[in-house]
Structures are given as C-alpha cells and as structure tokens.
Amino acid sequence: MDTSISHLISSEAKRQSEVLEMIPSENYASSDVRAAVGSVFMNKYAEGQAMKRYYQGNSVVDELETLCKSRALRLFGLSEAVWGVNVQALSGSPANLAIIAALLEPGEKILSMYLPDGGHLSHGWQLPDKKITLVSKIWDITFYHVDTSTRLFDYDAIAAQAREVKPKLLISGGTAYPREIDHKRMSEIAHDVGAYYLADVSHEAGLIAGGVNASPFLYADVVMMTTHKTLRGPRGAMIFSKKELSAAIDQSVFPGIQGGPHEHTIAGIAVALEEAHSEGFKAYARQVVTNAQVLANYFVSAGLDVVSGGTDKHLVLIDLRSINASAWVVAWALEFANIIVNRNTVPFDTGSSVYPSGIRLGTPAITTRGMKEEEMKKIGVWIMDVIHLVKDMHLPEEKAERLAFIAQTKKEFAQHHELRAIADRVKSLCAAFPLP
Ligand code: DSN
Numbered sequence: 001m002d003t004s005i006s007h008l009i010s011s012e013a014k015r016q017s018e019v020l021e022m023i024p025s026e027n028y029a030s031s032d033v034r035a036a037v038g039s040v041f042m043n044k045y046a047e048g049q050a051m052k053r054y055y056q057g058n059s060v061v062d063e064l065e066t067l068c069k070s071r072a073l074r075l076f077g078l079s080e081a082v083w084g085v086n087v088q089a090l091s092g093s094p095a096n097l098a099i100i101a102a103l104l105e106p107g108e109k110i111l112s113m114y115l116p117d118g119g120h121l122s123h124g125w126q127l128p129d130k131k132i133t134l135v136s137k138i139w140d141i142t143f144y145h146v147d148t149s150t151r152l153f154d155y156d157a158i159a160a161q162a163r164e165v166k167p168k169l170l171i172s173g174g175t176a177y178p179r180e181i182d183h184k185r186m187s188e189i190a191h192d193v194g195a196y197y198l199a200d201v202s203h204e205a206g207l208i209a210g211g212v213n214a215s216p217f218l219y220a221d222v223v224m225m226t227t228h229k230t231l232r233g234p235r236g237a238m239i240f241s242k243k244e245l246s247a248a249i250d251q252s253v254f255p256g257i258q259g260g261p262h263e264h265t266i267a268g269i270a271v272a273l274e275e276a277h278s279e280g281f282k283a284y285a286r287q288v289v290t291n292a293q294v295l296a297n298y299f300v301s302a303g304l305d306v307v308s309g310g311t312d313k314h315l316v317l318i319d320l321r322s323i324n325a326s327a328w329v330v331a332w333a334l335e336f337a338n339i340i341v342n343r344n345t346v347p348f349d350t351g352s353s354v355y356p357s358g359i360r361l362g363t364p365a366i367t368t369r370g371m372k373e374e375e376m377k378k379i380g381v382w383i384m385d386v387i388h389l390v391k392d393m394h395l396p397e398e399k400a401e402r403l404a405f406i407a408q409t410k411k412e413f414a415q416h417h418e419l420r421a422i423a424d425r426v427k428s429l430c431a432a433f434p435l436p
Pocket residue numbers: 025092174175
C-alpha cells in the first residue's frame with residue numbers, strides 16, 4: 001500500500017465526515033458505487049459502442065454498458081425507440097462539447113445563459129475581449145440574461161433575442177439558477193427559430209429522476225446531465241438524444257473528442273441508476289428540496305438577499321451585497337466553522353469570478369447523511385452567526401494588501417474562538433449523521 005496516498009485518503013475521509021458539505025454540486029456516492037468505480041473495469045479499453053468495439057475482449061464490458069444504458073432510459077421513463085443515450089462522456093464539459101460538435105458546424109450560432117447569471121462555462125463562456133472556452137473559440141456565442149428585478153428567466157426576452165440572433169442551438173441550465181426552468185417554453189423558443197434545444201440538467205438530474213423537478217424529456221432534443229451531483233453517482237455524464245441525433249452524438253464523443261471510455265465509471269453510473277430507481281431515492285429528492293427551502297426561508301427571514309426569493313431545487317444563492325459583506329471572507333469563515341459552501345457570482349455581479357458577490361449553498365450531500373428540517377434550522381442559524389461575525393471584514397482593493405489580508409485572515413480564523421465553537425457544534429451534528 002502507498003502509505004502517503006492512503007494517509008491522504010484517510011485525511012479526506014475524515015474531513016468529509018466532519019464538515020457540512022454544502023456545495024450544491026457535491027454529494028456522497030454509496031459504497032456500492034465506489035466499489036464499482038474501483039473495480040477491474042478500469043483495466044479495459046473499449047473504444048466504440050457495445051458490440052461495435054475496436055479491441056477484443058469486450059464481451060463483459062458490452063453487457064455492462066448495455067445494462068447501464070437501459071437503466072438510464074428506464075429511470076427517466078424513456079422509450080428506446082425514441083431516445084438514445086450515451087454514457088461514455090467523461091464529464092459534463094466534454095459531453096457538452098461533443099453535443100455541440102455533433103449538431104453544429106464550426107462558426108454557427110449558440111444562444112446560452114450568461115455565466116455570472118447562473119449559466120455554465122461549457123455553454124461557451126467568453127469575455128467581450130477574450131474567448132475563454134474552446135466552445136467560444138469555435139462557435140459564435142450570444143448570451144441571454146435573467147430579468148434585472150426578478151432575477152428569473154424572462155422567456156419573452158429570450159424569445160425576442162432568439163428571433164434576432166437566429167441560433168442553431170439554444171441551451172438552458174447551469175450552475176446557480178435556483179428555480180425550475182420551463183422546458184416547454186424554451187423548446188418552443190428554439191424550435192420557432194429552427195434551433196435545437198439542449199437542456200443541461202446536470203444540477204437537477206436527481207430531482208427530475210425523483211419526480212420533484214419537471215422533466216425536460218417531453219420537449220428537449222438533447223438532455224445532458226452529469227452523474228455525480230443530485231443523481232449521487234460517480235463523476236461522469238450521460239447524453240440523451242432524440243434517436244435521429246444519437247449516432248452523430250456517439251461519434252462525436254468517440255472518436256470525435258475522446259478515446260477509450262472509462263468503463264469503471266460506467267459501472268458506477270449503472271449502480272447509481274439502480275439506486276435512484278427506488279422509492280427511497282424519491283423520498284431523498286423530496287427531502288433535498290424541502291431542506292433547501294427551509295434554509296432559503298430562514299435566510300430571507302434573517303434579512304439576506306436570497307436570489308429569486310427562494311428555491312425550487314437543491315440550491316440557495318445569496319447575494320451578499322445588500323449587507324455589504326465579502327463573499328470571500330464569508331466562505332472562508334464558514335470553512336473554518338466546518339461548513340463548506342462556495343463563493344459564487346450572482347446576477348448582475350459587480351465583482352469578479354475570483355472575488356464574486358455571492359455564496360452558493362446546497363443540500364444534496366447533507367440530505368444524503370439523513371439530515372432534515374430540524375437540522376436545517378440549526379445550520380441556518382450557524383451560517384447567520386458566522387456571517388454576523390465577519391460581515392465587517394473587507395478585502396482590500398489593492399493586490400499586495402489583499403494578499404497580505406488573505407494570509408492574515410486565514411491565520412486569525414484558525415484561532416477564532418467563536419468560529420471554533422461553531423465548528424465543534426458542526427462536528428457533533430455530523431457525528432450523529434455518518435456518511436454512507
Ligand atoms: N462545477 C460545477 C458546479 O459546481 O456547479 C459545474 O460544473
């Protein structure tokens with residue numbers, strides 16, 4: 001055994017068990033999922049699709065991948081006659097790249113959500129003077145925004161923009177939009193201008209599987225989801241596409257952008273799909289949303305600016321500008337209190353991606369531990385206590401001063417009595433809710 005690595009694995013397991021993991025895109029996969037990912041399937045090359053491989057020795061892998069795909073279709077109630085599914089994309093960003101490359105010629109137009117409003121990098125993020133992502137270097141990207149006052153999708157505005165831009169692809173979904181998306185309306189907007197509609201439901205996949213968020217499958221041409229967020233599987237992705245698009249998407253994944261698929265991950269995805277096909281998972285998905293709503297309501301009542309006033313999902317986005325608090329300071333103070341969230345851009349952010357104005361937090365992982373409304377109330381109070389403790393601390397504007405402040409603040413937080421007291425309470429709560 002490599003003692004250095006086994007020591008690090010133990011340290012990370014201890015860290016995960018002693019903190020409230022509240023980054024909304026994270027979760028705890030079951031031991032069965034982890035066993036499948038650590039299995040002998042990692043030793044096999046399996047380029048191509050089942051029964052059409054380039055290498056010998058794939059009879060068992062073929063069975064595995066076929067089973068995984070049929071479980072994926074079953075979980076979302078899809079007919080094999082209408083939908084195809086690809087389970088080989090390594091994760092969400094390569095999956096989106098493969099979809100776009102399959103559907104569009106280079107230079108064609110994409111209309112997608114503006115990243116700081118809650119979109120995703122892989123939907124073509126670029127700055128006015130700099131192409132940041134490969135997608136933005138190859139295709140012509142225009143972004144839509146949320147409404148300035150409600151911070152919700154303004155479907156009429158998106159429709160008007162689509163008529164003007166005439167994209168070949170309309171993308172919805174992202175990382176920090178706390179409300180349900182009207183997939184019917186988005187597909188109509190796309191189809192009215194002759195575009196495909198891609199619903200990226202990476203964040204809410206488990207909530208859709210559990211029946212608490214609306215399914216996009218009646219409307220979208222392609223649905224992409226990662227498998228490690230609310231779906232609680234290993235890190236990976238699945239691309240569902242209308243049958244007539246599936247061959248092009250399969251070829252775009254391999255050989256278009258990837259080599260051999262990670263069959264050990266596909267084994268883990270197959271296990272997660274079976275776990276999600278259960279009454280227990282439906283109850284989990286309901287509790288994820290209930291827990292997030294308890295937290296959102298508490299933060300609203302405590303005077304915070306919860307973006308959109310609440311949540312329909314697993315995530316809560318808080319704009320800290322209304323209380324003039326620094327998201328960097330709050331996120332780090334929370335970490336020293338054993339509560340892990342991420343600092344995040346908010347709609348119409350005046351900060352930057354490194355120093356944005358909000359924090360994003362979510363309930364998938366703590367709900368997997370079995371925490372419910374009662375625990376959410378305690379957690380909400382602890383988070384507010386931390387915010388009150390540090391809300392008057394601000395990052396200096398000037399770079400050298402800022403770096404000195406960051407180093408000094410982390411040292412202070414490590415010794416901070418009140419933060420340590422909250423961290424102890426968090427650890428006790430976590431001890432009562434062991435990891436799967
Ligand atoms: N990084 C993921 C998230 O946190 O939402 C999306 O890719």
